[in-house]
Structure formats: structure tokens, C-alpha cells
Amino acid sequence: MIEIALQITLAMVTLAVVLNIYRLIKGPDAPDRILALDSLYINAIALIILLGMTLGSRMYIESALLIAVMGFVGTVALSKHLKRGSVIE
Numbered sequence: 001m002i003e004i005a006l007q008i009t010l011a012m013v014t015l016a017v018v019l020n021i022y023r024l025i026k027g028p029d030a031p032d033r034i035l036a037l038d039s040l041y042i043n044a045i046a047l048i049i050l051l052g053m054t055l056g057s058r059m060y061i062e063s064a065l066l067i068a069v070m071g072f073v074g075t076v077a078l079s080k081h082l083k084r085g086s087v088i089e
Helices: 001-024 028-055 058-082
Strands: none
Touching: 001 058, 028 058
């Protein structure tokens, strides 16, 4: 039963990733693209965790944590660049 739920969840999160990529490419302005990138890395974390659950491996949790940290830093850097024009003051 859990395998079926994992497969359905993987399909739904994959659809969310595809829609985020569409918004990232087509976004009308920069804040929409930054928000799409933020959602994309959150969905990538979900995909990696679900893949780890499907394969029964704990190794994927470390990569999900790395993506979370890098995604947060990237979002902050892009937002600062959009607001001030530079990342480092």
C-alpha cells in the first residue's frame, strides 16, 4: 500500500517540478522567477526524499539537506541582488 502512495506522490511532485520550470522560463518578471526557483528547490528536496524512501536508503537525506542550504542561500542572494543591485555590500 505504501508503495502505491509513494508512486502517486512521486508523480504529483514531478508534475509540480514541471510546472515550476514552466514558470521559471515564462515568468513575467524577476520576482516571479525567483519564487519559481524557490519552489523548484523545495520540490527537488521532496523528490529526493521520496526517492530515498522508495529505494530504502538514508543517503539521500544528506543531499536533500545540502540542496536546502544551497537553495536558501541562492534565494537570499537573488533577492538581495534584485533589491539593491549587488549581493555583497
